[in-house]
Amino acid sequence: MASMSYTNTTSLRIGQINAQGSKTATNEIRKVAEDLRLDIVCVQEPYCLRGKLPAMPITTRVILYGDNPKAATIVFSRAVTITSIDHLSSSHCVVVEVSSTVGSIVMVNQYYQFEEPIAGHLHRTQVAFRVFQSLPALLMADVNAKSILWNSPTNNERNEELQLLIQELGLQVENTSGGPPTYENRAGASSYIDVTLSNNEAQGRVAN
Numbered sequence: 001m002a003s004m005s006y007t008n009t010t011s012l013r014i015g016q017i018n019a020q021g022s023k024t025a026t027n028e029i030r031k032v033a034e035d036l037r038l039d040i041v042c043v044q045e046p047y048c049l050r051g052k053l054p055a056m057p058i059t060t061r062v063i064l065y066g067d068n069p070k071a072a073t074i075v076f077s078r079a080v081t082i083t084s085i086d087h088l089s090s091s092h093c094v095v096v097e098v099s100s101t102v103g104s105i106v107m108v109n110q111y112y113q114f115e116e117p118i119a120g121h122l123h124r125t126q127v128a129f130r131v132f133q134s135l136p137a138l139l140m141a142d143v144n145a146k147s148i149l150w151n152s153p154t155n156n157e158r159n160e161e162l163q164l165l166i167q168e169l170g171l172q173v174e175n176t177s178g179g180p181p182t183y184e185n186r187a188g189a190s191s192y193i194d195v196t197l198s199n200n201e202a203q204g205r206v207a208n
Contacts, residue, residue: 010101012080015041016140018111018183018194023047027055029074039077040098042109044142044194046072066091070111088131093124097135105202106137114144118158122165129169129199136202139171142183142194150175150182152192171197174206 015038019025026047033041046053051067056074063084064072070092075082077100085095085106094109108128112121121143129137145158149166150173166173174196175182181190198206 012040012098012100012102012105013038014107014138014140016044016109016194016196017041018044018142019046021045021047023054026053030056030060033074033076039075039080039100040107041074041076042094042107042140043072043074044109044111045070048072063089063094063096064091065089065094070113071109073107073109085128088124088128090124092121093128095128097132102205104135106132106135108137108139108141110139110141110143112141112143112145112158118143118145118161122161126165126169129171133199134201136205137199138174138202138206139195139197141197144193145195146191146193147195149173150192150195151177151179166197170200172199172203174198176208 015033015036029041048069053062053072056062061075061082062072068091071094073094073096079100081099083097085097088095092111092113096107098105098107108125110125112118125139143162145162146152146154146156147159147163148155182192182194184190
């Protein structure tokens with residue numbers, strides 16, 4: 001679980017996690033959010049039952065799409081107003097506009113399916129950031145791409161197209177330098193394949 005504080009006059013506490021389709025990991029999100037006092041959690045590869053996220057409090061708002069969603073945005077804070085941007089969202093991409101005491105911010109929660117070409121996922125990212133270029137915007141994504149920009153010791157082919165998009169949109173990598181691996185499998189192998197990006201309007205407001 002990664003957490004960040006999006007800071008203006010106060011803070012909006014956001015968590016990001018890939019649950020790897022695990023029921024146990026998905027069920028633990030509620031407790032982790034309470035312990036870390038998170039307002040919002042962006043989940044990639046959640047465990048879902050009939051298109052719904054189980055084990056969430058009745059007061060929680062969950063935004064996801066399709067019968068087999070690969071991204072879900074969970075709002076725990078009652079002080080947050082959230083608007084789903086349906087025409088930009090899909091089973092793999094949840095785009096929302098969040099309003100709170102820090103103002104308005106667009107959040108793109110995305111899972112780049114490893115078995116699929118990266119171009120289609122990049123296109124969704126590109127469109128969302130262009131539509132909302134005048135607002136602060138963040139991308140929280142499992143991109144399944146390795147890059148030295150987000151601490152991986154090596155690059156892979158999927159990284160090249162993503163880096164071009166980062167340059168085109170003027171995005172900033174918010175991953176902490178020297179941070180731990182963002183993915184670890186049951187055999188203990190680890191890698192850096194998850195990234196947080198901010199646009200010009202959000203840069204300088206993201207911490208931790």
